[in-house]
Amino acid sequence: DVKVTQSSRYLVKRTGEKVFLECVQDMDHENMFWYRQDPGLGLRLIYFSYDVKMKEKGDIPEGYSVSREKKERFSLILESASTNQTSMYLCASSSTGGRSGNTIYFGEGSWLTVV
């Protein structure tokens, strides 16, 4: 069965801390994504990666960075957490074959609260 696993479901961090959100997929997918979900705003793309060590900015990359050292793992990094980064973070993955109709699979999400 398809599996995207996010390491932490719930985190509470202090302002200014460096935060790592980890995501692992077991489907050998080339593409991986990080979205954040906020009430009334839907899902917004932060970063995505289409290959190991490759990354591309999404719509709201400011304040975030990512790392993809292995194909199955995609990490989201908040260099200095701020309260406006309190949100639900969703990791996702998909394969490349086929131009645009491939299903994107999501993890269960990580709820981050910055205090």
Next chain:
Amino acid sequence: GNSVTQMEGPVTLSEEAFLTINCTYTATGYPSLFWYVQYPGEGLQLLLKATKADDKGSNKGFEATYRKETTSFHLEKGSVQVSDSAVYFCALSRFNQAGTALIFGKGTTLSVSS
């Protein structure tokens, strides 16, 4: 740029009622269109998709038809159940040379009562 607009919720229905959630899009080229569902406390799951004009996606009694002339992909179900209570997201694919990501609407909350 590409965008998705879906009806605002919440949508409140009684069991066995007919459901329509409207979704319209703006896009260049020929995107694929998707409906995702998010049950309470969970991540998003693909509900159905359509990859070209006039395609109909269907799953679990839900249907949506890709209408290029009206740039719409409305979600319908003939008889909803309490277990359909969830947040529904319409999305389109955004393809560039680096890969494919999805652009999502803001989501519509559906609440079904018995």
